[in-house]
Amino acid sequence: MLTRRTLLTTSALGLLAGCATRAPLGAKPSLLTFADAPISLHDFTQFASSPLILDRVELWWISNNEHMIVGHIRGGLTAYLPSNKRFGDDLQLFGSRVLPYFLGKDLRLIEQHIETCARANYKIVGLPFWNHIGHLEMLALEAIGQAAKRPVFDLVGGGKRSSVAVYLSNRDRHTTPEQEIEAFMLPRIQATGARAVKLGIGGRMSRNADAWDGRSEALVARARKVLGDGCSIAVDANGSYDAATGIEVGRMLESYGVWFFEEPCPFEEFEMTRQVTQALDVAVAGGEQDSSAAKWRWMIENRMVDVVQPDLFYAGGFLRSLRYAQAAAANGLDCIPHAPRAHAGAATMLQFIACLDRPGAFHEFSAKAALAQPAYDYAPRLAIRDGAIAVPTGPGFGISYDIEAVRRIAKPVTFDVGEIDDGD
Ligand SMILES: [Mg+2]
Numbered sequence: 241m242l243t244r245r246t247l248l249t250t251s252a253l254g255l256l257a258g259c260a261t262r263a264p265l266g267a268k269p270s271l272l273t274f275a276d277a278p279i280s281l282h283d284f285t286q287f288a289s290s291p292l293i294l295d296r297v298e299l300w301w302i303s304n305n306e307h308m309i310v311g312h313i314r315g316g317l318t319a320y321l322p323s324n325k326r327f328g329d330d331l332q333l334f335g336s337r338v339l340p341y342f343l344g345k346d347l348r349l350i351e352q353h354i355e356t357c358a359r360a361n362y363k364i365v366g367l368p369f370w371n372h373i374g375h376l377e378m379l380a381l382e383a384i385g386q387a388a389k390r391p392v393f394d395l396v397g398g399g400k401r402s403s404v405a406v407y408l409s410n411r412d413r414h415t416t417p418e419q420e421i422e423a424f425m426l427p428r429i430q431a432t433g434a435r436a437v438k439l440g441i442g443g444r445m446s447r448n449a450d451a452w453d454g455r456s457e458a459l460v461a462r463a464r465k466v467l468g469d470g471c472s473i474a475v476d477a478n479g480s481y482d483a484a485t486g487i488e489v490g491r492m493l494e495s496y497g498v499w500f501f502e503e504p505c506p507f508e509e510f511e512m513t514r515q516v517t518q519a520l521d522v523a524v525a526g527g528e529q530d531s532s533a534a535k536w537r538w539m540i541e542n543r544m545v546d547v548v549q550p551d552l553f554y555a556g557g558f559l560r561s562l563r564y565a566q567a568a569a570a571n572g573l574d575c576i577p578h579a580p581r582a583h584a585g586a587a588t589m590l591q592f593i594a595c596l597d598r599p600g601a602f603h604e605f606s607a608k609a610a611l612a613q614p615a616y617d618y619a620p621r622l623a624i625r626d627g628a629i630a631v632p633t634g635p636g637f638g639i640s641y642d643i644e645a646v647r648r649i650a651k652p653v654t655f656d657v658g659e660i661d662d663g664d
Contacts, residue, residue, distance in 0.1 A: 276533040282559065284348040287388035287395055291346035292317070294380075297339060300650035302615055304328070306585070307653065308646055311379045313347070319383040320641050322585045323375055324553045328653075330368050336658035337361050338372040343657070347380035351559065358556075360661070370531035370556035377557030378588055378637070385636035391591060392637055396562065398595030405628045407436035407474060408607035409580055413443065413451040417462035426466065428610045432624035436472035436499065436602040439463060442480025442489070445506060449480070457492055464496045472499040472602060474525075479506040486516040493522050500525045500547055500576070500600075510535070514544045523547050527564075528578035531555050536564045540571050547600060551578040552588050562595055569598035576600035582609030584618040586629070587637040594631045605629070616649060617642035 293314035300308040305325040312318055327334075341357035342350075354373055358365060381392045393399050408428055412420065425437055441456035443449045450456050456475075463473050475498055481489055486504035493501055500523040505512040507529040517524040525547035527539060531554055539545060548568040550561035565575035575596055579589035582605055593599050610624060619640045622629050632638025 274533075275537040280349070280351040281563070282351065282396060284350070284384050284395065287384055287390065288348055290315070292348055292380075292383050292387055294342055294345060294347055294383075297343070297379075299331070299653040299655065300646065301328070301653045302646070302650050306615070308641075308650055309375055309379055311347075311383060313383050313387075317383060317386055319379050319386060319636065320639075320643070320646075321375060321379045321382055321637075324371070324581070324585070326368070326371055326553070327375055330372075331653065331655040333364075333368055334372045335655040337364065337661075338369065338376065340658050340660045342376050342380075347383050350377055350380040350384075354556065365531070367529060367531055367554050371553050374551075374553035374555065374557040374560075377559065378552065381558055382636040389635045391633050391635065392558065393591045393594040393631070396559070396595055398591065400596065401594055401599075401631065402633075403628045403630050404590050404593045404599075405436070405602045406432075406434055406605040406624055407438055407472065407602035408432070408434045408610055409438040409474075409476075409604050410607040411440040411476065411478070411580070413440045413455070417455070417459045420459060421462045421466045425463070425607065428607050429467065429471070432610055433627040434602075434605075434610075434624060435470065435627045436474065437463065437467065437607070438474040438476055438502070438604070440478065441475045442477040444478040444480060446480045448482060448485045456489065460493060460496045460498065469497070474498065474500045474502065476502040477504050479503050479509075481505055481516075483512045483515040483519075486512075487519045490516060490520040490522055490524075494520065498522050502526060502549070503528070510538060510542075510544055514542055517543065517545055523574075525549050525576060529554060533560070533564075536567070540564070540568050540573065543571070543573070545573070547574045547576050549576055549578045552592060554578070558588065558592060561592065565592075565596055565598075569596070572598075574598045574600045576603060579604045580606050582606040582612075583614040583622060584616075584639045584641065586622050587632050587639045590622070590629060590631045591637055616645040 294311055295314050296312040298310040302308060307323040307327055309321045309323055342353050345353050385392045439459055443451050481504050490501055502525040504516045504524060513526060523546040526545040527549045528551045530536060550564050552558055552561045555561045568575055575598060577589055577592060593603055620632055
Protein backbone atom coordinates (compact mmCIF):
# COMPACT_ATOMS: atom_id res chain seq x y z
CA MET A 241 0.00 0.00 0.00
CA LEU A 242 1.33 3.43 -0.88
CA THR A 243 1.67 5.83 2.04
CA ARG A 244 2.67 9.46 1.79
CA ARG A 245 6.16 8.46 2.97
CA THR A 246 6.60 5.77 0.31
CA LEU A 247 5.24 8.17 -2.29
CA LEU A 248 7.83 10.78 -1.29
CA THR A 249 10.58 8.18 -1.36
CA THR A 250 9.44 6.95 -4.75
CA SER A 251 9.36 10.51 -6.05
CA ALA A 252 12.82 11.21 -4.73
CA LEU A 253 14.17 8.05 -6.30
CA GLY A 254 12.45 8.96 -9.52
CA LEU A 255 14.12 12.34 -9.50
CA LEU A 256 17.48 10.78 -8.74
CA ALA A 257 16.99 8.26 -11.48
CA GLY A 258 16.10 11.11 -13.81
CA CYS A 259 19.24 13.02 -12.81
CA ALA A 260 21.40 9.97 -13.37
CA THR A 261 20.28 9.63 -16.95
CA ARG A 262 20.39 13.32 -17.83
CA ALA A 263 23.07 14.59 -20.18
CA PRO A 264 26.05 16.08 -18.34
CA LEU A 265 26.06 19.84 -17.89
CA GLY A 266 27.18 21.57 -21.03
CA ALA A 267 26.18 18.75 -23.37
CA LYS A 268 22.94 20.37 -24.42
CA PRO A 269 21.15 18.83 -27.37
CA SER A 270 21.02 21.07 -30.40
CA LEU A 271 17.70 22.81 -30.94
CA LEU A 272 15.63 20.75 -33.28
CA THR A 273 13.82 22.14 -36.27
CA PHE A 274 10.83 20.48 -37.87
CA ALA A 275 11.75 17.13 -39.32
CA ASP A 276 9.53 17.58 -42.32
CA ALA A 277 10.89 19.52 -45.24
CA PRO A 278 9.83 22.98 -46.31
CA ILE A 279 6.69 22.92 -48.41
CA SER A 280 8.50 22.55 -51.71
CA LEU A 281 11.97 21.29 -52.40
CA HIS A 282 11.51 20.84 -56.13
CA ASP A 283 10.52 23.33 -58.77
CA PHE A 284 8.62 21.22 -61.25
CA THR A 285 7.23 24.29 -63.05
CA GLN A 286 10.53 24.43 -64.97
CA PHE A 287 9.70 21.12 -66.69
CA ALA A 288 6.22 21.95 -67.97
CA SER A 289 5.29 25.45 -69.09
CA SER A 290 1.55 25.07 -68.48
CA PRO A 291 -0.25 23.96 -65.32
CA LEU A 292 -1.05 20.24 -65.12
CA ILE A 293 -4.53 20.37 -63.62
CA LEU A 294 -5.83 17.07 -62.27
CA ASP A 295 -9.44 16.95 -63.45
CA ARG A 296 -10.43 13.40 -62.57
CA VAL A 297 -9.07 10.13 -61.22
CA GLU A 298 -10.36 6.72 -62.25
CA LEU A 299 -9.60 3.44 -60.52
CA TRP A 300 -9.52 0.21 -62.47
CA TRP A 301 -9.59 -2.99 -60.40
CA ILE A 302 -7.20 -5.55 -61.88
CA SER A 303 -6.87 -7.95 -58.94
CA ASN A 304 -7.06 -7.83 -55.17
CA ASN A 305 -3.39 -6.89 -55.32
CA GLU A 306 -3.53 -4.16 -57.94
CA HIS A 307 -5.55 -1.28 -59.29
CA MET A 308 -4.55 0.88 -62.22
CA ILE A 309 -4.86 4.52 -61.18
CA VAL A 310 -5.73 6.77 -64.09
CA GLY A 311 -5.22 10.51 -63.80
CA HIS A 312 -6.91 12.77 -66.36
CA ILE A 313 -5.03 16.01 -66.80
CA ARG A 314 -6.77 19.04 -68.32
CA GLY A 315 -5.81 19.36 -71.97
CA GLY A 316 -5.79 15.62 -72.70
CA LEU A 317 -2.78 14.10 -70.95
CA THR A 318 -3.52 10.85 -69.13
CA ALA A 319 -1.20 9.43 -66.48
CA TYR A 320 -1.24 5.76 -65.40
CA LEU A 321 0.17 4.21 -62.24
CA PRO A 322 -0.19 0.59 -61.04
CA SER A 323 -1.14 0.61 -57.36
CA ASN A 324 0.28 -1.49 -54.56
CA LYS A 325 -1.77 -4.24 -52.92
CA ARG A 326 -2.92 -2.06 -50.00
CA PHE A 327 -4.40 0.72 -52.12
CA GLY A 328 -7.83 -0.88 -52.38
CA ASP A 329 -8.14 -1.43 -48.62
CA ASP A 330 -9.73 1.92 -47.89
CA LEU A 331 -11.09 3.76 -50.90
CA GLN A 332 -13.40 5.74 -48.63
CA LEU A 333 -10.34 7.34 -47.04
CA PHE A 334 -8.87 7.99 -50.49
CA GLY A 335 -12.03 9.58 -51.88
CA SER A 336 -13.08 11.58 -48.84
CA ARG A 337 -9.88 12.68 -47.11
CA VAL A 338 -7.12 12.65 -49.72
CA LEU A 339 -8.24 13.14 -53.31
CA PRO A 340 -10.17 16.41 -52.73
CA TYR A 341 -6.87 18.14 -51.94
CA PHE A 342 -5.51 17.27 -55.37
CA LEU A 343 -8.49 17.61 -57.73
CA GLY A 344 -8.48 20.83 -59.71
CA LYS A 345 -4.91 21.50 -58.58
CA ASP A 346 -1.71 21.98 -60.58
CA LEU A 347 0.28 18.79 -60.14
CA ARG A 348 3.55 20.63 -60.71
CA LEU A 349 3.03 21.91 -57.13
CA ILE A 350 2.46 18.43 -55.77
CA GLU A 351 4.57 18.95 -52.65
CA GLN A 352 2.46 21.94 -51.60
CA HIS A 353 -0.78 19.98 -52.02
CA ILE A 354 0.64 17.12 -49.95
CA GLU A 355 1.60 19.55 -47.19
CA THR A 356 -1.88 21.07 -47.18
CA CYS A 357 -3.58 17.69 -47.16
CA ALA A 358 -1.36 16.30 -44.38
CA ARG A 359 -1.86 19.36 -42.17
CA ALA A 360 -5.62 19.20 -42.60
CA ASN A 361 -5.65 15.49 -41.80
CA TYR A 362 -3.00 15.35 -39.09
CA LYS A 363 -5.28 13.40 -36.74
CA ILE A 364 -5.45 10.47 -39.13
CA VAL A 365 -1.97 10.31 -40.59
CA GLY A 366 -0.38 6.88 -40.61
CA LEU A 367 0.34 4.20 -43.15
CA PRO A 368 -3.12 4.03 -44.84
CA PHE A 369 -3.20 7.82 -45.28
CA TRP A 370 0.36 8.19 -46.54
CA ASN A 371 -0.07 5.17 -48.80
CA HIS A 372 -2.81 7.08 -50.64
CA ILE A 373 -0.66 10.21 -50.75
CA GLY A 374 2.20 8.13 -52.13
CA HIS A 375 0.03 6.96 -55.01
CA LEU A 376 -1.13 10.47 -55.88
CA GLU A 377 2.41 11.82 -55.62
CA MET A 378 3.79 9.24 -58.04
CA LEU A 379 0.81 9.77 -60.35
CA ALA A 380 1.75 13.47 -60.35
CA LEU A 381 5.40 12.67 -61.09
CA GLU A 382 4.27 10.42 -63.94
CA ALA A 383 2.22 13.32 -65.36
CA ILE A 384 5.08 15.82 -64.99
CA GLY A 385 7.50 13.39 -66.64
CA GLN A 386 5.07 12.76 -69.49
CA ALA A 387 4.57 16.49 -70.03
CA ALA A 388 8.32 17.13 -69.92
CA LYS A 389 9.11 13.98 -71.95
CA ARG A 390 11.72 13.09 -69.34
CA PRO A 391 12.09 10.25 -66.86
CA VAL A 392 11.24 11.02 -63.25
CA PHE A 393 14.81 10.37 -62.10
CA ASP A 394 15.92 13.14 -64.43
CA LEU A 395 13.53 15.63 -62.76
CA VAL A 396 15.15 15.12 -59.36
CA GLY A 397 18.84 14.94 -60.18
CA GLY A 398 19.03 11.16 -60.57
CA GLY A 399 20.46 9.12 -63.40
CA LYS A 400 23.24 7.76 -61.21
CA ARG A 401 23.00 4.23 -62.62
CA SER A 402 21.37 2.52 -65.57
CA SER A 403 20.70 -0.92 -64.14
CA VAL A 404 19.75 -2.33 -60.77
CA ALA A 405 20.89 -5.69 -59.42
CA VAL A 406 17.98 -7.44 -57.71
CA TYR A 407 17.39 -9.89 -54.91
CA LEU A 408 14.48 -12.32 -55.08
CA SER A 409 12.25 -12.02 -52.02
CA ASN A 410 9.74 -14.43 -50.62
CA ARG A 411 7.84 -14.29 -47.36
CA ASP A 412 6.38 -17.77 -47.03
CA ARG A 413 6.76 -19.42 -43.67
CA HIS A 414 4.66 -22.55 -44.20
CA THR A 415 7.35 -24.17 -46.34
CA THR A 416 10.07 -26.60 -45.34
CA PRO A 417 13.64 -25.50 -46.04
CA GLU A 418 13.79 -27.95 -48.99
CA GLN A 419 10.54 -26.60 -50.46
CA GLU A 420 11.68 -23.02 -50.03
CA ILE A 421 15.23 -23.38 -51.34
CA GLU A 422 15.44 -26.27 -53.82
CA ALA A 423 11.87 -26.26 -55.14
CA PHE A 424 11.10 -22.54 -55.07
CA MET A 425 14.20 -20.32 -55.05
CA LEU A 426 16.72 -22.36 -56.99
CA PRO A 427 14.84 -22.50 -60.34
CA ARG A 428 14.14 -18.76 -60.09
CA ILE A 429 17.79 -18.00 -59.40
CA GLN A 430 18.87 -20.18 -62.32
CA ALA A 431 16.37 -18.52 -64.68
CA THR A 432 17.18 -14.94 -63.71
CA GLY A 433 20.84 -15.03 -62.73
CA ALA A 434 19.93 -13.34 -59.45
CA ARG A 435 22.77 -13.42 -56.94
CA ALA A 436 20.79 -12.61 -53.81
CA VAL A 437 17.63 -13.72 -52.01
CA LYS A 438 15.54 -12.74 -49.01
CA LEU A 439 13.82 -15.37 -46.89
CA GLY A 440 11.17 -15.11 -44.17
CA ILE A 441 12.37 -16.22 -40.73
CA GLY A 442 10.70 -16.20 -37.32
CA GLY A 443 6.92 -16.15 -37.18
CA ARG A 444 5.88 -12.55 -38.13
CA MET A 445 5.14 -10.43 -35.02
CA SER A 446 5.27 -13.72 -33.14
CA ARG A 447 6.77 -12.77 -29.74
CA ASN A 448 9.90 -14.83 -30.24
CA ALA A 449 8.18 -17.92 -31.67
CA ASP A 450 9.59 -19.53 -34.83
CA ALA A 451 7.17 -20.69 -37.53
CA TRP A 452 8.03 -24.04 -36.05
CA ASP A 453 10.87 -25.03 -33.79
CA GLY A 454 14.19 -24.78 -35.61
CA ARG A 455 12.81 -23.65 -38.99
CA SER A 456 14.72 -20.36 -39.18
CA GLU A 457 18.19 -21.82 -38.70
CA ALA A 458 17.41 -24.86 -40.84
CA LEU A 459 16.23 -22.53 -43.64
CA VAL A 460 19.29 -20.29 -43.55
CA ALA A 461 21.64 -23.29 -43.30
CA ARG A 462 19.91 -24.89 -46.29
CA ALA A 463 20.10 -21.70 -48.30
CA ARG A 464 23.80 -21.30 -47.64
CA LYS A 465 24.54 -24.93 -48.50
CA VAL A 466 22.43 -25.12 -51.68
CA LEU A 467 22.86 -21.59 -53.03
CA GLY A 468 26.54 -21.38 -52.14
CA ASP A 469 28.79 -18.69 -50.78
CA GLY A 470 28.32 -16.58 -53.91
CA CYS A 471 24.69 -15.91 -53.05
CA SER A 472 23.86 -13.03 -50.71
CA ILE A 473 21.22 -14.14 -48.23
CA ALA A 474 19.01 -11.61 -46.48
CA VAL A 475 16.30 -12.53 -43.98
CA ASP A 476 13.14 -10.75 -42.85
CA ALA A 477 11.84 -11.48 -39.36
CA ASN A 478 8.80 -9.19 -39.72
CA GLY A 479 9.02 -8.09 -36.11
CA SER A 480 9.30 -11.54 -34.56
CA TYR A 481 11.73 -10.94 -31.69
CA ASP A 482 12.47 -8.90 -28.61
CA ALA A 483 15.98 -7.47 -28.26
CA ALA A 484 17.53 -10.43 -26.46
CA THR A 485 16.16 -13.00 -28.89
CA GLY A 486 16.88 -10.76 -31.86
CA ILE A 487 20.53 -10.61 -30.83
CA GLU A 488 20.65 -14.38 -30.31
CA VAL A 489 19.10 -14.99 -33.74
CA GLY A 490 21.42 -12.39 -35.24
CA ARG A 491 24.46 -14.25 -33.93
CA MET A 492 23.15 -17.39 -35.63
CA LEU A 493 22.70 -15.41 -38.86
CA GLU A 494 26.24 -14.07 -38.61
CA SER A 495 27.56 -17.63 -38.45
CA TYR A 496 26.04 -18.22 -41.91
CA GLY A 497 27.32 -14.92 -43.35
CA VAL A 498 23.87 -13.40 -43.77
CA TRP A 499 23.79 -10.12 -45.74
CA PHE A 500 21.12 -8.23 -43.74
CA PHE A 501 18.59 -8.91 -40.98
CA GLU A 502 15.31 -7.09 -41.61
CA GLU A 503 12.83 -5.99 -38.91
CA PRO A 504 14.14 -8.14 -36.06
CA CYS A 505 11.73 -6.45 -33.63
CA PRO A 506 8.17 -5.09 -33.91
CA PHE A 507 8.45 -1.97 -36.06
CA GLU A 508 7.20 0.41 -33.37
CA GLU A 509 9.90 -0.76 -30.94
CA PHE A 510 12.54 1.74 -31.99
CA GLU A 511 14.79 1.41 -28.94
CA MET A 512 14.55 -2.38 -29.00
CA THR A 513 15.57 -2.43 -32.65
CA ARG A 514 18.43 -0.04 -31.93
CA GLN A 515 19.72 -2.38 -29.22
CA VAL A 516 19.82 -5.25 -31.70
CA THR A 517 21.59 -3.10 -34.30
CA GLN A 518 24.20 -1.96 -31.82
CA ALA A 519 24.91 -5.49 -30.60
CA LEU A 520 25.29 -7.21 -33.96
CA ASP A 521 27.83 -7.24 -36.75
CA VAL A 522 25.28 -8.32 -39.37
CA ALA A 523 23.55 -5.27 -40.87
CA VAL A 524 20.06 -4.65 -39.48
CA ALA A 525 17.48 -3.18 -41.87
CA GLY A 526 14.09 -1.57 -41.30
CA GLY A 527 11.68 1.30 -41.80
CA GLU A 528 9.19 -0.10 -44.29
CA GLN A 529 6.13 0.76 -42.15
CA ASP A 530 7.19 4.28 -41.28
CA SER A 531 5.63 7.38 -42.77
CA SER A 532 6.45 9.98 -40.13
CA ALA A 533 9.28 12.39 -40.94
CA ALA A 534 9.98 12.84 -37.22
CA LYS A 535 10.33 9.10 -36.73
CA TRP A 536 12.60 8.85 -39.75
CA ARG A 537 14.82 11.52 -38.23
CA TRP A 538 15.03 9.56 -34.97
CA MET A 539 15.81 6.32 -36.78
CA ILE A 540 18.62 7.89 -38.78
CA GLU A 541 20.14 10.10 -36.08
CA ASN A 542 20.10 7.29 -33.53
CA ARG A 543 21.29 4.70 -36.04
CA MET A 544 18.34 2.47 -35.28
CA VAL A 545 19.23 0.40 -38.32
CA ASP A 546 22.20 0.06 -40.67
CA VAL A 547 20.04 -0.03 -43.80
CA VAL A 548 16.94 2.14 -44.28
CA GLN A 549 13.99 0.67 -46.17
CA PRO A 550 11.37 3.30 -46.99
CA ASP A 551 8.43 1.99 -48.99
CA LEU A 552 7.76 4.51 -51.75
CA PHE A 553 4.00 4.21 -51.23
CA TYR A 554 3.74 3.80 -47.46
CA ALA A 555 6.21 6.63 -46.81
CA GLY A 556 4.09 9.06 -48.82
CA GLY A 557 5.85 9.01 -52.15
CA PHE A 558 9.03 9.06 -54.15
CA LEU A 559 10.17 12.49 -52.96
CA ARG A 560 9.71 11.89 -49.22
CA SER A 561 11.41 8.51 -49.53
CA LEU A 562 14.28 10.11 -51.42
CA ARG A 563 14.65 12.68 -48.65
CA TYR A 564 14.95 9.91 -46.05
CA ALA A 565 17.36 7.90 -48.19
CA GLN A 566 19.63 10.89 -48.74
CA ALA A 567 19.55 11.85 -45.04
CA ALA A 568 20.50 8.27 -44.28
CA ALA A 569 23.31 8.38 -46.86
CA ALA A 570 24.68 11.56 -45.26
CA ASN A 571 24.84 9.57 -42.02
CA GLY A 572 26.60 6.62 -43.63
CA LEU A 573 23.55 4.37 -44.02
CA ASP A 574 22.57 2.47 -47.16
CA CYS A 575 19.06 2.44 -48.60
CA ILE A 576 17.32 -0.67 -49.90
CA PRO A 577 13.68 0.36 -50.30
CA HIS A 578 10.87 -2.01 -49.41
CA ALA A 579 9.50 -3.01 -52.82
CA PRO A 580 8.08 -6.55 -53.03
CA ARG A 581 6.76 -5.97 -56.54
CA ALA A 582 7.40 -7.00 -60.13
CA HIS A 583 6.60 -6.25 -63.76
CA ALA A 584 5.42 -2.69 -64.47
CA GLY A 585 5.00 -2.12 -60.74
CA ALA A 586 8.77 -2.29 -60.29
CA ALA A 587 9.44 0.81 -62.42
CA THR A 588 9.09 3.28 -59.54
CA MET A 589 11.66 1.38 -57.46
CA LEU A 590 14.11 1.14 -60.37
CA GLN A 591 13.96 4.88 -61.01
CA PHE A 592 14.31 5.53 -57.27
CA ILE A 593 17.50 3.49 -57.09
CA ALA A 594 18.84 5.54 -59.99
CA CYS A 595 18.67 8.58 -57.69
CA LEU A 596 20.45 7.22 -54.60
CA ASP A 597 23.87 8.14 -53.27
CA ARG A 598 24.13 4.95 -51.20
CA PRO A 599 21.98 2.15 -52.62
CA GLY A 600 22.54 -1.33 -51.27
CA ALA A 601 24.08 -3.98 -53.50
CA PHE A 602 20.76 -5.60 -54.51
CA HIS A 603 17.14 -4.46 -54.57
CA GLU A 604 13.86 -6.21 -54.02
CA PHE A 605 11.92 -8.08 -56.69
CA SER A 606 9.08 -10.52 -55.94
CA ALA A 607 10.37 -14.06 -56.37
CA LYS A 608 6.86 -15.38 -57.00
CA ALA A 609 6.45 -13.03 -59.96
CA ALA A 610 9.95 -13.54 -61.34
CA LEU A 611 8.89 -16.32 -63.70
CA ALA A 612 5.22 -15.37 -64.05
CA GLN A 613 3.66 -13.63 -67.02
CA PRO A 614 2.42 -10.10 -66.30
CA ALA A 615 -1.35 -9.57 -66.05
CA TYR A 616 -1.21 -7.16 -69.01
CA ASP A 617 1.27 -6.13 -71.65
CA TYR A 618 3.64 -3.21 -71.13
CA ALA A 619 6.98 -2.01 -72.45
CA PRO A 620 9.84 -2.14 -71.89
CA ARG A 621 9.52 -5.46 -70.09
CA LEU A 622 11.22 -5.28 -66.69
CA ALA A 623 12.83 -8.68 -66.97
CA ILE A 624 15.82 -9.78 -64.90
CA ARG A 625 18.85 -10.55 -67.04
CA ASP A 626 22.10 -11.66 -65.43
CA GLY A 627 20.59 -10.71 -62.09
CA ALA A 628 19.78 -7.11 -62.98
CA ILE A 629 17.08 -4.97 -64.60
CA ALA A 630 17.69 -1.96 -66.81
CA VAL A 631 16.27 1.28 -65.39
CA PRO A 632 13.45 2.40 -67.73
CA THR A 633 14.37 5.72 -69.29
CA GLY A 634 11.17 6.77 -71.09
CA PRO A 635 9.00 9.70 -69.94
CA GLY A 636 7.56 9.50 -66.43
CA PHE A 637 8.39 6.18 -64.84
CA GLY A 638 9.30 4.95 -68.30
CA ILE A 639 6.54 2.44 -68.93
CA SER A 640 4.14 2.33 -71.89
CA TYR A 641 0.97 0.39 -71.11
CA ASP A 642 -1.16 -1.57 -73.53
CA ILE A 643 -4.22 0.27 -72.26
CA GLU A 644 -6.66 -1.84 -74.26
CA ALA A 645 -5.16 -4.96 -72.69
CA VAL A 646 -5.54 -3.41 -69.23
CA ARG A 647 -9.13 -2.40 -69.96
CA ARG A 648 -9.99 -5.94 -71.02
CA ILE A 649 -9.07 -7.35 -67.62
CA ALA A 650 -9.92 -4.37 -65.40
CA LYS A 651 -13.21 -3.35 -63.83
CA PRO A 652 -13.93 0.31 -63.09
CA VAL A 653 -14.34 0.99 -59.39
CA THR A 654 -16.74 3.67 -58.25
CA PHE A 655 -15.97 5.64 -55.12
CA ASP A 656 -17.30 8.79 -53.53
CA VAL A 657 -15.26 11.97 -53.68
CA GLY A 658 -15.65 14.29 -50.71
CA GLU A 659 -14.90 17.95 -50.23
CA ILE A 660 -12.00 19.66 -48.55
CA ASP A 661 -12.57 19.61 -44.80
CA ASP A 662 -10.10 21.50 -42.66
CA GLY A 663 -11.61 20.02 -39.53
CA ASP A 664 -11.60 21.68 -36.15
MG1 LIG B 1 9.93 -6.56 -44.59
